[in-house]
Amino acid sequence: MEAPERVTLDSSGRLDFYDRAELTLPEPISALEVWNRIMARPQPVMALAFRIRDAISARFGVRRIGGFSGIPRTEVAVGDRLDFFLVERAGPDLLVLTERDRHLDVMTCISTAGRQVAITSSVITHNLFGRLYMIPVGPAHRLIVRRMLRRLAAAPPRR
Numbered sequence: 532m533e534a535p536e537r538v539t540l541d542s543s544g545r546l547d548f549y550d551r552a553e554l555t556l557p558e559p560i561s562a563l564e565v566w567n568r569i570m571a572r573p574q575p576v577m578a579l580a581f582r583i584r585d586a587i588s589a590r591f592g593v594r595r596i597g598g599f600s601g602i603p604r605t606e607v608a609v610g611d612r613l614d615f616f617l618v619e620r621a622g623p624d625l626l627v628l629t630e631r632d633r634h635l636d637v638m639t640c641i642s643t644a645g646r647q648v649a650i651t652s653s654v655i656t657h658n659l660f661g662r663l664y665m666i667p668v669g670p671a672h673r674l675i676v677r678r679m680l681r682r683l684a685a686a687p688p689r690r
Contacts, residue, residue, distance in 0.1 A: 634661035
């Protein structure tokens, strides 16, 4: 699978977190359909995790993000929002989503090539809170993304 064109969060080239997970599906789907399918049935633990995240982060002046709505989208364009993410690139085979805050910048890319799907996430931290935040969130993120991909592979196609 060819890597998507690089979209940087800043010009330093430094990342404090990087993760990439891949999957082969029985049939090709678009990047937006990957988003719709993995968000259609958010994992119950995610709602709790976002409530805890928002309660702790608010004490440090960090914006609440609320979590994932599960609302499917038929199309998105640059500048739209997918829940708390800003859409920075949108095409049939690539979604580049970002969230920028005072403690860190997050970029998540969903890319597809035929039946291949990859979710790539990267983070740049800006301060001590961002670095401390990523200590539990980094490993949890890896587990959650892989679980989402397994559920994607097991889910019937949406029609």
